[in-house]
Amino acid sequence: MKYDVTITISLKSGMLDPEARAIQHALSNLGFETGYLRTARVFEIGIESEDVSEAARKAEEMCERLLANPVIHSYSVEVKEE
Amino acid sequence: MKYDVTITISLKSGMLDPEARAIQHALSNLGFETGYLRTARVFEIGIESEDVSEAARKAEEMCERLLANPVIHSYSVEVKEE
Structure with missing residues (x-):
């Protein structure tokens, strides 16, 4: 089965x-006041896998081994059938 | 009213x-084969505004003037009441 996996990586x-x-600061200089601003990175990945939980497990392993730095990042994984 | 605005910026x-x-390529070297991989940036912003549509309008203006490069990026805006 093919799955669309969305990984969101943000700072802890x-x-x-x-x-x-x-x-x-730059937004403020343009006249836009913001109460807070947080950034995150998103990776949309096509994964072939046996089932949803296997696809999620693969995505989590990708985060641990490459995409995220577990010391400073937290991540969330969302899996949809393609 | 305070709104939580999520702006997602991706390449066209x-x-x-x-x-x-x-x-x-790096994932492949680790043994993870992927059908496709796309990246995006997410900004979560607290905006004070009269109503939802005004908050969305402000967020779109932030994209046009600072956050996105309209030549290469597309963006989407999601507004929730805080």
């Missing part, structure tokens, strides 16, 4: 996000 | 995404 709460602060 | 279809190709 409490981690400094200097890029977010810079963007918030 | 047909645009080359060398980072995605590099990640796909």
Whole structure:
């Protein structure tokens, strides 16, 4: 079966996000005041797998081994049938 | 009213995404074969606004003026009441 997997990687709460602060500052300079601003990365991946739980397991392993830094990132995985 | 706005910025279809190709290649080297891999950036922003449509309009203006490059990016905006 083919699955569409969406992986969202964000900084753990409490981690400094200097890029977010810079963007918030730039938005403020343009007249846009924001209460908070957080950034995240999304990977949409096509995975071939036996079933949904196997696809989710593969995606989690991808996060642990390459996509995320477990020290500073948290991640979520969403699996849909293609 | 305060709104939680989620802005997703991705490359327009047909645009080359060398980072995605590099990640796909690295995953392949780790034994993970992927049918496709796309990347996107997400900004979660707290916006104070009169109503939902005004919050969405502000978010779209942020995209046009700072967050996205309209030549190569497409973006979507999702607004929720805080």
